[in-house]
Amino acid sequence: MMSPFLCLWIATFFAVSQGCPEPCTCVEKKYGRQLAECAYRGLQAVPAGLPSNVTTLTLSANKITSLQQSSFLDVTQVQSLWLAHNEICAIEEGTFARLLHLKNIDLSHNQLVDFPWGDLYNLSALQLLKMNSNQLVKLPWEAFHTLKDLRSLWINDNKFTTIAQGTFDAMSSLSQLQIYNNPLNCTCRLLWLKTWAENTLISIPKRDSISCAAPESLRGIPLGKIPKLQCTPPSVQLTYHPNLDNTVVYDGLMLMLHCSVTGSPQPEIRWKIQTSSQGTEINGPNVERDGNDLSAGGSKQNAESFLLFKNGTLVIPNFSKQEEGTYTCLATNEVGTREVSVNMALANSENTVEDLFRNNLATSKLGAKHCNKEAQANSSKAGEKLVIIYRVPAGMGSSDGGTLLESHLWAYMLCLVIFLYC
Template sequence: MDLLFCLAVAFLVAEAPACPEVCVCVARKTYSRHIADCSYKDLRAVPAGLPSNATTLTLSVNRITSLREDSFVDVANLQGLWLTYNEISTIGKGTFGFLAQLKNLDLSHNHITDFPWWDLQNLTALELLKLSNNRLEKVPLEAFSMLKDLRSLWLNDNRLTVLSEGTFDSMPLLSLLQINNNPFNCSCKVWWLKRWLESSSVSTPQKDSITCATPKNLKGLTLGRNLDLDCSLPSVQLSYHSSLDNSVLHDGLSLLLDCSAVGKPQPEIRWKIQASGQTVVINGPNAEEEGDNLLAGARFEESPGRFLVFKNGSMAISKFSKTDEGIYTCQAVNDVGSREVSVNVALSSSENPADDLLQNNIQASKPRAKSCDKDEFPKSEEKIVVIYLTPTVSKTTTIRGILWEPWPWGSMFTVFLLALYT
């Protein structure tokens, strides 16, 4: 009998998951929880031999300085990982990436400056993330894009000076956000955050501690309703010029689109061209000279690129043809936000080009639907402009009015522009 008993005990011990000597491993069968408690053990690293069935691992209040990619390879079923009050400064990429069932991750009160943000892309079950009291200086815009179930996010007491607009938009269940005690730079880059804090239903405790560290004239002021930031959304206007030699008939038309924008801070101008089934995005100037100096067709041959964008925001298209027909969008962007205006450019040889183009473009008579903040976004304005171009006379027309004269000619080109303010 004693022999059988000993064999049974040996069998059970062999089947039981291992537990490091310094840890206490407990099974809570009622809740299907297996806890490995390794806290308060003066550990310098994550111990080896952790039980593979552990659902909760506590390593808080130790002296762990780094986490490696294989630190938690034996505990892939973790739902809770607690590492608060350690000395962690280095975390290898992929350390948390395979913990797909993780719901709670606490790394607060450490020395973390560089967090492996892209590990979070795989932690889709995460509900609590605590990174407070560390040394984080930035958070990537897409860091939380996959955390659809996250309820509580702690980023307080770090070194964050700015957060990108949209950082919290991908977390529909977020109910608690801690961002207090960070040295925010209250430039126009945090204008969106100020508005978000005023309007969001997400709880943000200690709002009085969400303050400006810079600039000097705003230091110590709360990032709230009473903070006056001299910022404004861009206002953008589009005008255009035709360019043809006064004596020589070119093979195609040359078109110059001038985009001007004002705002605080001064907006940058970007272009998007949707033509011939393709989209071209130009995020800055790609030609040295100003557009007004390139109205002569010969100059185009000296500059690279089919679409030339200049430092003043204008864009030129040389020898405009059917393949260039499409939507040309000028976008003005600053730290507050962006606005854009688009023109739909087409060529026609019809005697009534406006009628033909309107019949083929139902949207020409309808404003674009867009939900906007009424205080910041005025009602969209829609203009339809028809310009007659002649190979012997240069004309200029703006989107707020039209100056043209009908000229008799054998082969007539028409440029149809639909201007949308959004």
């Protein structure tokens, strides 16, 4: 006859083992919690058939290479998920999104280059997040914005070159942050982190290992010890140059808008063009030359409607009614963005230049008789200017007509200078 103790042991064994996939071991804990121990089993994937009441799942030190949406559908009550020391290089979006009870997750010592950061949005109960010792490159600034209970964040030993300002602001419970051993690019964009780290009460271990990998002049220097950088927002000036080789301006005028910028670091220039028919954005040069030695003939033979040179000069080879609109130059660096716009309008040849400016001054967006340069300097967007192009039909230009046109042209140039430099 079987002893009562042996019966109890067998019953307990089967109760513990029931529903636990091999080669894992499942152990019942207090209050209905259950531990699934699957570490060091040589697993290449998350095993199927795990008990639904598992609250702690240990899958560390296996050979798992990827995770899918279906990987944890059986264990949506899990609170602690240990996945360190695997070979995980890919995680499908939505893999963790349903684990609403998750408090601890360890993905350290894997081969992750990318991560479905949107999955963290639903994990508001998370308290520990370890992603250190991977190959992660990009860290969205909003990645942790819902993790108000997160206490410890480990993202050290990755490939992050920059961290956006505000990345850690929402984590009001954070007490430990590990960000060392990342190849930081210590430019103006990262200066906020130096100031923030100097003033925060959060524990930040190994501060001297939070160092610069670039630029070359700062390589190896701890972020907290880098010298003061010269960081100034862009300043923009827009100048206009018509093609006046022959004094007479004919229909099909070539226009040149030059965007002159200063700032540190050197700002990048792009143009936005809004005409009545379409909007166009030019984010980089489409002409190899720098625009300083531009020949009208060469430009007019180009099939492009707008030519952007490397020095910021925008050329409209054949300005016509179709090219009327607002031309905006935007200059951007790591400190900010500034822009300045000009409205280009093509008038009829029947009107004199004086009439054109008199009739349009009231409707111009300039609007004032003087220019407030101080107000423009404190704004990221300078006021728009109105430029009216005096179009002369082909064939007009000699004798008395040429003399009359020349007087109008000089008046036009004078008004143009007033409008552009205000």
